[in-house]
Amino acid sequence: MKRFDADAVQEHELRHGDLVRRLAAECTLFLKYSGAFPVQPCKAALYGNGARRTIKGGKGSGDVSTRYCVSVEEGLERAGFEVTTKDWLTAFAREEKQISEDFVQSVRDESKATGTPPILVYYSRKEKPVCAYPVQEFAEGDICLYVLARDTGEGGDRSAGKGDFLLTDTEIEDIRALAGHYPKFCLVLNVAAPVDLSPVLDNVKDIFLLGQTGASVGDVCADILTGKSYPSGKLTATWAKIGDYPSTAGFGSRDDTFYNEGIFVGYRYFDTAGKKPLFPFGFGKGYTNFTAECVGYSADERKVEVAVKVTNTGNFCGKETIQLYVSAPSGDLAQPFQKLCAYRKTQELSPGESESLHLSFPTKELASFDEKAAAYVIGHGDYIVRVGTHSRDTKPIGMLRMETSATVAVCDRLHFDTAGLNEICVHQVLHPAAEPVICLRGERFSTEDLRVKEQEGAEKSLPGKGYTFGDVLAKKISLHDFVRTLSTEELARLCVGDFSAHGSAASMIGNASARVAGGAGDTCARLKDKKIPAAVTADGPAGLRLNTEYGFDAEGNIVSQGMVPEDLRVFAPERFAPVEIPGKKYYQYCTAIPVGTALAQSWNETLIEQCGDIVGEEMELFGVNLWLAPAMNIQRSPLCGRNFEYYSEDPLISGKCAAAITRGVQKHKGCGVTIKHFCCNNQETNREHSNSVVGERALREIYLKGFEICVREASPAAVMSSYNLVDGEHTANSEQLIKHILRGEWKFKGFVMTDWYATGGLKPYDGKYQSADCATCIRAGNDLVMPGYPKYYEEILNGAKEGKFDGNDLCDCAERILTFLKNCCEQGGLVC
Numbered sequence: 001m002k003r004f005d006a007d008a009v010q011e012h013e014l015r016h017g018d019l020v021r022r023l024a025a026e027c028t029l030f031l032k033y034s035g036a037f038p039v040q041p042c043k044a045a046l047y048g049n050g051a052r053r054t055i056k057g058g059k060g061s062g063d064v065s066t067r068y069c070v071s072v073e074e075g076l077e078r079a080g081f082e083v084t085t086k087d088w089l090t091a092f093a094r095e096e097k098q099i100s101e102d103f104v105q106s107v108r109d110e111s112k113a114t115g116t117p118p119i120l121v122y123y124s125r126k127e128k129p130v131c132a133y134p135v136q137e138f139a140e141g142d143i144c145l146y147v148l149a150r151d152t153g154e155g156g157d158r159s160a161g162k163g164d165f166l167l168t169d170t171e172i173e174d175i176r177a178l179a180g181h182y183p184k185f186c187l188v189l190n191v192a193a194p195v196d197l198s199p200v201l202d203n204v205k206d207i208f209l210l211g212q213t214g215a216s217v218g219d220v221c222a223d224i225l226t227g228k229s230y231p232s233g234k235l236t237a238t239w240a241k242i243g244d245y246p247s248t249a250g251f252g253s254r255d256d257t258f259y260n261e262g263i264f265v266g267y268r269y270f271d272t273a274g275k276k277p278l279f280p281f282g283f284g285k286g287y288t289n290f291t292a293e294c295v296g297y298s299a300d301e302r303k304v305e306v307a308v309k310v311t312n313t314g315n316f317c318g319k320e321t322i323q324l325y326v327s328a329p330s331g332d333l334a335q336p337f338q339k340l341c342a343y344r345k346t347q348e349l350s351p352g353e354s355e356s357l358h359l360s361f362p363t364k365e366l367a368s369f370d371e372k373a374a375a376y377v378i379g380h381g382d383y384i385v386r387v388g389t390h391s392r393d394t395k396p397i398g399m400l401r402m403e404t405s406a407t408v409a410v411c412d413r414l415h416f417d418t419a420g421l422n423e424i425c426v427h428q429v430l431h432p433a434a435e436p437v438i439c440l441r442g443e444r445f446s447t448e449d450l451r452v453k454e455q456e457g458a459e460k461s462l463p464g465k466g467y468t469f470g471d472v473l474a475k476k477i478s479l480h481d482f483v484r485t486l487s488t489e490e491l492a493r494l495c496v497g498d499f500s501a502h503g504s505a506a507s508m509i510g511n512a513s514a515r516v517a518g519g520a521g522d523t524c525a526r527l528k529d530k531k532i533p534a535a536v537t538a539d540g541p542a543g544l545r546l547n548t549e550y551g552f553d554a555e556g557n558i559v560s561q562g563m564v565p566e567d568l569r570v571f572a573p574e575r576f577a578p579v580e581i582p583g584k585k586y587y588q589y590c591t592a593i594p595v596g597t598a599l600a601q602s603w604n605e606t607l608i609e610q611c612g613d614i615v616g617e618e619m620e621l622f623g624v625n626l627w628l629a630p631a632m633n634i635q636r637s638p639l640c641g642r643n644f645e646y647y648s649e650d651p652l653i654s655g656k657c658a659a660a661i662t663r664g665v666q667k668h669k670g671c672g673v674t675i676k677h678f679c680c681n682n683q684e685t686n687r688e689h690s691n692s693v694v695g696e697r698a699l700r701e702i703y704l705k706g707f708e709i710c711v712r713e714a715s716p717a718a719v720m721s722s723y724n725l726v727d728g729e730h731t732a733n734s735e736q737l738i739k740h741i742l743r744g745e746w747k748f749k750g751f752v753m754t755d756w757y758a759t760g761g762l763k764p765y766d767g768k769y770q771s772a773d774c775a776t777c778i779r780a781g782n783d784l785v786m787p788g789y790p791k792y793y794e795e796i797l798n799g800a801k802e803g804k805f806d807g808n809d810l811c812d813c814a815e816r817i818l819t820f821l822k823n824c825c826e827q828g829g830l831v832c
């Protein structure tokens with residue numbers, strides 16, 4: 001760990017900034033491309049709400065406090081463009097400021113009139129005002145760019161209306177007029193989630209999805225427009241009209257949200273129902289064209305393999321991603337038209353150059369979960385193997401004939417309460433036969449037994465007292481035995497975050513760490529006599545969320561501004577008054593990597609791992625042990641306010657991306673990730689008390705699958721359970737999800753923590769579902785209750801007295817947390 005006592009730009013910032021700028025181009029793509037770009041630096045007429053106030057990433061705990069953010073305006077100027085619309089941009093900014101001040105005032109007025117705290121009034125206002133300052137005249141320009149930005153963030157969902165999911169009337173008029181006037185016009189999208197572009201699609205020939213790619217976003221835009229780099233991303237979610245998503249009806253209900261679409265999420269629905277999206281899953285254009293030819297296909301009961309020769313047939317360098325889908329026959333179980341089974345991206349290909357890509361996946365991945373049999377089954381019949389460059393462009397390249405069905409895994413029969421769920425049935429179109437046909441037989445598959453054996457009650461060995469954690473590190477006593485020397489009080493302390501830290505209002509929004517300024521919280525620091533060190537957590541997933549400046553008071557406590565976002569600060573200036581940093585100041589500038597969705601759009605796991613490496617290096621530098629990321633919930637609906645943090649509507653992509661970034665972070669000594677939010681945190685509305693009602697098949701095949709891939713492939717250090725309930729039970733309290741599936745079936749060896757204040761206590765709630773319960777967390781194996789609060793400790797102690805959990809449960813929870821601390825110590829990431 002290093003403390004930087006000068007505000008000067010550090011070597012790591014430059015190195016990481018350059019790397020992100022270079023990598024980020026791969027996360028971008030054209031949705032429409034006419035060939036008008038790239039261009040040499042020239043006169044640029046620049047408009048739109050994202051031109052000067054370009055967004056680098058989303059808000060809330062997924063935000064990163066960076067030293068700078070390069071806007072598109074700055075990026076263009078740095079690249080040598082002359083921006084001809086400075087006056088318009090200034091007038092727009094003025095008008096936008098006025099609108100936002102009026103909005104703040106109206107919130108204050110309502111608060112005064114109703115007696116509701118202004119922050120709560122602010123949160124209740126779903127529609128935030130949008131600036132409608134129109135284009136007044138056509139400025140001079142060899143090119144014209146209209147940068148459309150959309151801000152999304154934690155704690156609230158998006159609106160389906162104008163100014164968010166829809167374009168405003170002014171935006172539509174301006175974009176149409178500008179596109180008609182300038183021969184080279186590009187609509188640049190500074191968004192992290194779909195927007196309904198249908199009103200302008202016929203007018204605009206070039207649409208560039210810049211996305212939210214971190215602090216160098218404006219430079220990334222300029223690099224692409226000048227051809228210094230090229231886009232090679234592809235969508236990881238379907239872009240469609242809001243009414244066409246099956247998840248729209250009932251989305252964001254306060255109490256119960258019914259996942260009636262079942263497994264038909266995203267392209268699985270659109271492709272099966274034959275509904276045309278605006279832009280399909282997997283779609284994206286770059287500066288060049290490719291051809292793809294299948295040159296190999298083989299399969300047996302273990303593996304399906306396909307080789308595809310990709311050739312760059314255009315005039316620009318580029319990279320292409322080939323996607324392998326399989327259409328399963330509908331038998332007893334409904335099936336989507338196709339599901340993604342593998343994907344692969346080429347290296348950079350020059351014009352005329354070719355590369356053969358090898359795509360493969362384990363044959364058992366063809367299985368569906370049969371709820372009646374509590375087993376994963378590959379039904380008999382014909383499976384069409386398809387290859388393409390997006391979900392609407394897949395061509396059959398062969399067939400797998402399951403002559404008899406196979407049971408590839410058997411599970412325990414679990415019970416999920418799905419009362420009221422009414423899953424839709426979407427009929428699959430008939431598949432034509434495809435050649436060649438490879439025949440497989442069910443009995444040649446092996447069946448994995450995922451049933452969880454009853455654990456033998458661990459022996460209650462009673463080693464002598466007086467040991468410390470240092471003795472564990474010195475191998476004088478095993479960790480298992482050491483834990484059993486601790487008292488119930490000590491164990492309960494360990495299972496609660498370090499509430500001896502500030503514990504003030506500021507910690508509500510994730511900066512409860514007493515060790516690293518802006519860290520989200522620490523593990524228990526009280527057992528000093530036992531020499532147990534505290535681990536520091538910090539948010540993500542777009543980098544590290546820390547305070548940029550801090551100092552120390554006379555007692556050596558960290559003093560910093562806290563991570564209270566600006567838009568909240570204005571509503572309670574007295575509560576969030578500026579903090580005077582005494583004495584010497586220290587600086588922590590972190591790198592903002594592209595948001596989760598943008599990273600996934602690269603379809604490049606090596607790139608994502610490199611971004612994880614950046615985060616890991618900064619964790620080592622600033623003394624953070626656990627990154628509260630990656631966030632990997634499924635983008636069930638484009639209206640979820642936190643989708644920017646998440647990777648995709650598809651579980652394979654989510655899992656592979658999370659595994660890649662996990663590898664990048666965890667190659668650093670003493671650094672671990674926390675995959676979150678486990679699971680079904682697919683809306684922000686009433687997120688602490690909303691119940692996601694989802695059938696077990698959809699739960700396993702869609703919402704859990706990504707977590708499973710990451711756990712099995714990359715061994716993340718920790719998992720964060722979600723705020724919401726699943727089928728009537730808080731995830732943090734669910735033995736089925738944590739003990740049974742996560743630990744039993746997937747063999748997860750790390751520890752589980754709650755989301756911040758998921759166990760309540762901050763404000764009373766009188767709705768249908770209360771908060772998760774601390775004692776039940778221990779019984780379910782949710783080891784750590786974060787960020788810590790006296791009530792949590794007491795609830796666990798009371799739970800122990802009342803027999804709400806077994807003594808071994810508490811020891812096991814503590815042991816799993818201590819295992820992480822032990823690894824950190826052994827790798828030099830923590831000192832005991």
Ligand code: BGC
Pocket residue numbers: 061509510511520539540628676755756
């Ligand atoms: C978020 C988590 C985050 C935590 C700590 C919660 O509100 O849901 O994603 O890691 O705060 O800041």
